[in-house]
Amino acid sequence: MKLLEIDDLHVSVQGKEILKGITLSVPEGELHAIMGPNGSGKSTLSYTLAGREGYEVTRGQVLYRGDDLTALSPDRRAALGVFLALQYPVEIPGVVTLTFLKVALNAQRRARGEQEFDAVQVLRSVRQNAAALNIPEDMLKRPLNAGFSGGEKKRMEILQMALFEPRLAILDETDSGLDIDALRLVASGVNAQRAPDRGILVITHYQRLLDYIVPDRVHVLAGGRIVRSGGPDLALELEKSGYGAVVEVA
Amino acid sequence: MTAAYDTSERVAELAGEKYKDGFVTEIEMVRAEKGLNEEVVRFISARKQEPEWMLEWRLSAFQRWRQMSEPKWARVHYPPIDYQDAYYYAAPKSQPDRPASLDDVDPKLIETYQKLGIPLSEQKLLAGVAVDAVFDSVSVATTFKRRLNEAGVIFCPISEAIRDYPDLVRKYLGSVVPVTDNFFATLNSAVFSDGSFVYVPEGVRCPMELSTYFRINASETGQFERTLIIADKNSYVSYLEGCTAPKRDRHQLHAAVVELVALDGAEIKYSTVQNWYPGDENGRGGIYNFVTKRGDCRGRGSKISWTQVETGSAITWKYPSCILRGDDSIGEFYSIAITNNYQQADTGTKMLHLGRNTRSRIISKGISAGRAQNTYRGLVSVHAKAENARNHTQCDSLLIGPHCGAHTVPYIEGRNPSAKIEHEATTSKISDDQLFYAMARGIPEEEAVALIVNGFCREVLQQLPMEFAVEAQKLVGISLEGSVG
Numbered sequence: 001m002k003l004l005e006i007d008d009l010h011v012s013v014q015g016k017e018i019l020k021g022i023t024l025s026v027p028e029g030e031l032h033a034i035m036g037p038n039g040s041g042k043s044t045l046s047y048t049l050a051g052r053e054g055y056e057v058t059r060g061q062v063l064y065r066g067d068d069l070t071a072l073s074p075d076r077r078a079a080l081g082v083f084l085a086l087q088y089p090v091e092i093p094g095v096v097t098l099t100f101l102k103v104a105l106n107a108q109r110r111a112r113g114e115q116e117f118d119a120v121q122v123l124r125s126v127r128q129n130a131a132a133l134n135i136p137e138d139m140l141k142r143p144l145n146a147g148f149s150g151g152e153k154k155r156m157e158i159l160q161m162a163l164f165e166p167r168l169a170i171l172d173e174t175d176s177g178l179d180i181d182a183l184r185l186v187a188s189g190v191n192a193q194r195a196p197d198r199g200i201l202v203i204t205h206y207q208r209l210l211d212y213i214v215p216d217r218v219h220v221l222a223g224g225r226i227v228r229s230g231g232p233d234l235a236l237e238l239e240k241s242g243y244g245a246v247v248e249v250a
Numbered sequence: 251m252t253a254a255y256d257t258s259e260r261v262a263e264l265a266g267e268k269y270k271d272g273f274v275t276e277i278e279m280v281r282a283e284k285g286l287n288e289e290v291v292r293f294i295s296a297r298k299q300e301p302e303w304m305l306e307w308r309l310s311a312f313q314r315w316r317q318m319s320e321p322k323w324a325r326v327h328y329p330p331i332d333y334q335d336a337y338y339y340a341a342p343k344s345q346p347d348r349p350a351s352l353d354d355v356d357p358k359l360i361e362t363y364q365k366l367g368i369p370l371s372e373q374k375l376l377a378g379v380a381v382d383a384v385f386d387s388v389s390v391a392t393t394f395k396r397r398l399n400e401a402g403v404i405f406c407p408i409s410e411a412i413r414d415y416p417d418l419v420r421k422y423l424g425s426v427v428p429v430t431d432n433f434f435a436t437l438n439s440a441v442f443s444d445g446s447f448v449y450v451p452e453g454v455r456c457p458m459e460l461s462t463y464f465r466i467n468a469s470e471t472g473q474f475e476r477t478l479i480i481a482d483k484n485s486y487v488s489y490l491e492g493c494t495a496p497k498r499d500r501h502q503l504h505a506a507v508v509e510l511v512a513l514d515g516a517e518i519k520y521s522t523v524q525n526w527y528p529g530d531e532n533g534r535g536g537i538y539n540f541v542t543k544r545g546d547c548r549g550r551g552s553k554i555s556w557t558q559v560e561t562g563s564a565i566t567w568k569y570p571s572c573i574l575r576g577d578d579s580i581g582e583f584y585s586i587a588i589t590n591n592y593q594q595a596d597t598g599t600k601m602l603h604l605g606r607n608t609r610s611r612i613i614s615k616g617i618s619a620g621r622a623q624n625t626y627r628g629l630v631s632v633h634a635k636a637e638n639a640r641n642h643t644q645c646d647s648l649l650i651g652p653h654c655g656a657h658t659v660p661y662i663e664g665r666n667p668s669a670k671i672e673h674e675a676t677t678s679k680i681s682d683d684q685l686f687y688a689m690a691r692g693i694p695e696e697e698a699v700a701l702i703v704n705g706f707c708r709e710v711l712q713q714l715p716m717e718f719a720v721e722a723q724k725l726v727g728i729s730l731e732g733s734v735g
Contacts, residue, residue, distance in 0.1 A: 050686075053686070075689045090687040092688070093705055094707070095701055100688075107691075143705065143708075160691065
C-alpha cells in the first residue's frame with residue numbers, strides 16, 4: 001500500500017482551476033521533491049493536502065494509507081499523521097511556543113485516543129529535538145514565531161515535524177529565505193527524520209536544497225500538472241537548463 | 251508551564267455546555283414585596299437589623315434616586331426597565347440570620363457552590379483563599395475568619411460590619427462613591443442587601459487572597475451588593491470576585507457598588523471574573539450589569555490595581571476607576587471584555603490624576619464575536635496640580651466574524667503642561683492564516699480560537715492570581731463557542 005496516492009487531482013481556488021490533473025504517489029520510506037516555477041501550483045498542492053478551506057477538489061482523489069483525505073478537516077489530517085511545514089509560518093502573538101506545542105501535540109494524541117502528555121513529558125521531548133536544531137531555550141518561551149527571524153521560523157517548523165512524528169511530511173519551500181548555514185541546519189534536521197515508515201514531500205523552487213536533501217524521486221510541476229518525473233539527476237538538469245526547457249520538452 | 255494548557259483542554263470538555271453555570275437551586279426564599287418603595291427599603295434595613303443611621307442613609311439615597319434618571323450616554327441599547335416589576339430582596343428561607351458555622355449552612359447551598367467549583371470547605375485553607383459567598387441577597391458563609399482575625403484583618407459581610415464595626419463603615423461608606431453619584435449607584439445605596447467588607451490594618455500584608463462569589467438564583471430579582479475595602483497605611487490586600495447566575499428568559503438587574511480606599515503606601519489588587527448569564531444566541535434573557543466601582547488612592551504612594559475579565563451579562567456598563575489623590579500614587583486597569591451573540595459591553599476606566607507624580611496604566615482587550623458590540627470608554631484626566639503625571643493606555647480590539655463591532659472612545663484631559671499621556675489603539679481580526687496554521691498542527695477550530703484569543707489577552711491574564719487565571723482562560727474559550735465556522 002502506498003503512503004500517499006494522488007490520482008487525477010483537480011483543485012480550484014475561488015472558481016479558478018489551479019491543479020489540472022495531478023497523479024503522484026509516494027511510498028513509505030521515500031523522499032520526493034516537487035519542483036516547479038512560480039505559479040505552477042506548488043503551494044496549492046501543499047494546502048490541498050493539508051485541507052485548507054477554499055481549496056476545492058473538483059475531481060480526483062487523495063488517498064492517504066488507502067483512505068480518502070479530501071473530506072477531513074486540517075486538524076483531523078494532522079492527527080492521522082499528515083504534517084505541512086509552511087512556506088510562511090504564521091505569528092501567533094501572546095501564545096508561548098511551548099504552550100502551542102503542548103496544545104497541538106495533545107490535541108493530536110487525544111484525537112487518536114492516546115494518553116495525553118503532561119508538561120514534563122512535553123518539555124523533555126521538545127528540548128531533545130530543539131537541541132539538534134540549535135533552537136535556544138528562550139525561543140521556546142517567546143510567543144510562537146512572533147519576531148522570529150526567517151531562519152528561526154523554518155527551524156521551528158522542523159522542530160514541530162520532529163515532535164509530532166508524522167507519517168507524511170510536506171515541506172513547502174522550507175529553503176526559501178534561508179542563508180547557507182540555516183539551510184544546512186534545516187536540511188540535516190530533515191535528513192535525520194527520514195525513516196522507513198515515513199514519506200516526505202519536499203516542495204521547492206530551487207535545486208539548491210536538493211544538494212543537502214537528496215530525493216528518491218523528482219517531479220516537475222508546471223501549469224497545474226506533473227510534466228516530468230525522474231531520479232535525482234532531473235533536479236540537476238533543471239538547474240542547468242532552467243524550467244523553460246523542461247516544460248517545453250514535455 | 252502556563253495555565254493555558256489546561257484551558258484549551260477543558261474548553262473541549264465543556265463544549266456544548268455553553269453556559270455551564272446556568273442551573274437553578276431549589277431553595278425556599280424570603281422576598282420583599284415586588285417593586286420599590288420606602289417600605290421595601292425599610293424592610294431590607296429591618297431584615298438586616300441595621301442601626302438607625304443606616305436606615306436614614308438608605309432613605310436619603312432612595313429619595314434622591316426618585317429624582318434621577320438612567321444615564322443614556324453609553325453605547326448600549328435595551329428596552330426601558332420597569333423598576334417596579336422586580337424584587338429587591340431575596341434570601342434563602344432557612345436562615346434569616348447568618349449561620350454560625352459552615353455546618354449550619356443549607357446543604358443545597360453548599361452543593362450549589364460545589365457545582366460552581368467553589369470549595370467552601372476549610373480545605374481551601376491550603377490554597378490560601380478565604381471565601382465570602384453572596385447568594386442572591388445574603389452572605390452565606392465566610393471561611394477562615396480565625397486566621398484573618400489573627401492578622402487583624404476584618405473580612406465579613408457588610409451587613410455584619412454595619413453592626414459590628416459601625417465607626418469604620420460610617421467613616422468610609424459612600425466616601426468614594428457618594429450616595430448621589432449616579433442612578434445605579436444611588437439605587438444600590440437605597441437597596442443594597444449584602445456584600446463584603448474588608449479592613450486591613452496598618453502595616454499588615456493580608457495573609458491570603460480574599461474572595462467573594464456572587465450568585466443570583468431567584469428569578470426576577472435584582473442583585474445589589476455593596477463592597478467596601480479599606481487598606482490602612484502600608485498594608486496590602488488582594489481580593490477577587492466571581493459572579494454567575496442561572497439561565498432565565500427575562501433580564502435581571504445587577505447594580506453593584508464597590509468602593510476601595512488605599513491610605514499611605516497601601517496597595518489593593520482587585521480582580522473580577524464576571525460570568526453572569528449572557529442571554530441565549532438570540533439575545534433573550536441575561537443580566538444587565540450596571541456597576542460602579544471606584545478606588546481612592548488617598549495617601550502618598552497608594553496603589554490600586556483593577557483587573558477584570560468580563561465574559562458574561564447581556565449588557566455590561568462598568569468603569570472601575572482610580573482617584574489618584576495622593577502624591578506618587580499609582581492606578582492600574584487591566585481588562586478583558588468578551589462579547590458574543592447579542593451581548594453589549596460598554597466598559598473602561600477613569601484615571602483621575604490629582605496628586606503629583608501620579609502614574610496610571612490602562613490595558614484593555616476587547617473581543618467581539620457574533621452580533622455583539624464592544625466599546626472601550628476611558629477617561630484620563632490630569633488636574634492642574636498634578637505635576638509630572640503619567641499615563642499609558644493601550645486599547646486592543648479583536649473582531650471575530652463580520653457582524654460584530656468594536657469601538658474605542660478615549661477621553662483625555664490635560665490641565666498640567668508636565669503631563670505625559672500616551673494612547674495606543676489597535677483593531678485586528680483573527681486571520682484565516684492563524685486559524686489554518688493552528689488547525690494544521692492538529693488543534694480543532696474552537697480550541698484554536700480560544701488559544702489565539704488567550705494569546706491576545708495574555709498581558710491581562712498575567713495580572714490575575716494564578717488559580718483564577720486558569721478559570722479565566724477557560725471562560726475565554728467557552729464564551730466564544732460557536733463564534734466561528
